[in-house]
Amino acid sequence: MVKIGVAGKGGTGKTTLASLILLSLLRMKQKPILAVDADPNSNFAENLGIKSPRSVVEIVTEIEKIKNNLPYGIEKAQYLEIKIQEAIKEEEGFDLLVMGRTEGPGCYCYANNLLREWMSKLEINYKFVVMDNEAGMEHMARRTSGDLDILFIVSLCDKVSLRTAESIYKMINSLQLNIKKVYLVLNEFLYKKNLDNLNFPVPIIFKLPFDEEIYKLSEENKGILNLPEDSIAYIVVSEFIKKLILERNL
Numbered sequence: 001m002v003k004i005g006v007a008g009k010g011g012t013g014k015t016t017l018a019s020l021i022l023l024s025l026l027r028m029k030q031k032p033i034l035a036v037d038a039d040p041n042s043n044f045a046e047n048l049g050i051k052s053p054r055s056v057v058e059i060v061t062e063i064e065k066i067k068n069n070l071p072y073g074i075e076k077a078q079y080l081e082i083k084i085q086e087a088i089k090e091e092e093g094f095d096l097l098v099m100g101r102t103e104g105p106g107c108y109c110y111a112n113n114l115l116r117e118w119m120s121k122l123e124i125n126y127k128f129v130v131m132d133n134e135a136g137m138e139h140m141a142r143r144t145s146g147d148l149d150i151l152f153i154v155s156l157c158d159k160v161s162l163r164t165a166e167s168i169y170k171m172i173n174s175l176q177l178n179i180k181k182v183y184l185v186l187n188e189f190l191y192k193k194n195l196d197n198l199n200f201p202v203p204i205i206f207k208l209p210f211d212e213e214i215y216k217l218s219e220e221n222k223g224i225l226n227l228p229e230d231s232i233a234y235i236v237v238s239e240f241i242k243k244l245i246l247e248r249n250l
């Protein structure tokens, strides 16, 4: 299993990149794939152009409510495991899991622990896991992203989002998270700047060009799964994925 995640300041293109990665994997017939929306404001599904399923948190909340009135003979853990399967939505070529929003810190500890265990058992059934994350560093600090093979830190070409990118990188190091590769992705969609000599602790793996097709699709409320093969941002991401598949003999 190869698990890929994204991080970065708000609005830098994290969800767009996660969608482009998923699309590349789908078109390269890399199955099975799990797409995870770990942003509480979940819009991974919308960005892809599909309907969002019920979130894991919604289901867990339901379980918490009825936990003391379970049918006779059913263990809570067993019940949670059966119920939680309902959160996995089967799409064409991949499965989708939406985590949803937790209500404040500390609640559902029992369920959250079970959930973490369930997630790690679930993930190993897939060849690729592609995870969209919320903006900022919260998910890193809370360690909800889990171990990652590749983390893309996405930044626009301005100082503020580059500074956030650097803070994220520093946080990853200080928390000693288990992330095998970290790369910087420069998204040039709002403005372009020559940053080839940028002094950043990890290399720029690719630059995401402004893509008219992505812009058009979002104006028409259509998802990235409808993106044509010659879209320039798609070509850049799919080149990376192609190399990754070759490198790892997948």
Ligand SMILES: Nc1ncnc2c1ncn2[C@@H]1O[C@H](COP(=O)(O)OP(=O)(O)OP(=O)(O)O)[C@@H](O)[C@H]1O
Pocket: 008, 009, 010, 011, 012, 013, 014, 015, 016, 017, 039, 133, 134, 135, 187, 188, 189, 208, 209, 210, 211, 212, 214, 215, 218, 233
């Ligand atoms: N390279 C690009 N070309 C054209 N449009 C882009 C590009 N990158 C991002 N966009 C557009 O910019 C908007 C914001 O991108 P996106 O939602 O991917 O950012 P995000 O980092 O996930 O935001 P949030 O922090 O709110 O989750 C979207 O409407 C997307 O279509």
Ligand SMILES: [Mg+2]
Pocket: 014, 015, 016, 039, 043, 132, 133
């Ligand atoms: Mg997003």
